[in-house]
Amino acid sequence: MSFPRAFCCVGAVLALVVVGAATVIIWPSPVFAYSAGTGKIVVASDEPIPAAGGERFLRQCEALLERSPLKAQSPHYHVYVTNTAWRHNFFFLPAPNASGLAYAVRHGGNAFLAGADFDRGRLVKWGYVTTPPRTLAYFCAHEVTHIVDAEHVGVLAAHRQPTWVHEGIADYVGIEQRQSFEELRRALGDRPVDVPMMQQFGSYPRYRLLVTYFLETKRWPIDRLLATRLSYDEAMALMAQDDGR
Ligand SMILES: [Zn+2]
Secondary structure, three states, X not given: OOOOHHHHHHHHHHHHHHHHHHHHHHOOHHHOOEEEOOOOEEEXXXXXXXXXXXXXXXXXXXXXXXXXXXXXXXXXXXXXXXXXXXXHHHHOOOOOOOOEEEEEEOOEEEEEEOOEEOOOOEEEEOOEEOOOOOOHHHHHHHHHHHHHHHHHHOHHHHHHOOXXXXXXHXXXXXXXXXXXXXXXXXXXXXXOOOHHHHHHXXXXXXXXXXXXXXXXXXXXXXXXXXXXXXXXXXXXXXXXXXXXX
């Protein structure tokens, strides 16, 4: 079967655009003028990074990763901040409203944050400043954890994890003031998770509750958690059975 020449040209151009876009996502450094950090986290931004705020951000993000049950084994992880609209639109194309995104590829990947106020330690998205406990370091540790997870179990396996595991472990690592299982259980109860609750307990309070339960109460090794195929409902049922609800 033969295709008209114009159709082939459009196909070739489209293929080039896709390859070009993938290349920029895998090697974004040339489109970010500023960078800081030589340790575990290297941050790059399209706007100048203030020395003190940048240094504090790197230290806090590295500290969160350091106490994670999932060890970040690569020498460096790259985090890119997209303050300007075109970069944000381009790198956040799959999820324009996300605060952060991680593109995991074989043996690594890159994390992107929507925007940053380094001096205040806050993420900025569409002009909105995110409130604690979701600090700028929280989003850094959260997105980098997605990459570490994919390094650990493989990109496809990480993609297939139940959402409560995939997002729950990232939330668990990112939250600075971790509540105990009992504290979280008491606070969440059986109420639906609403916005004030997310502001108080992070983006995914109930996913984190489950992760806290399996890691801290059931003492599951991290590998068992990352490999589980328990659905959210099954995991909630196990937890409820255990505390007699
Ligand atoms: Zn996430």
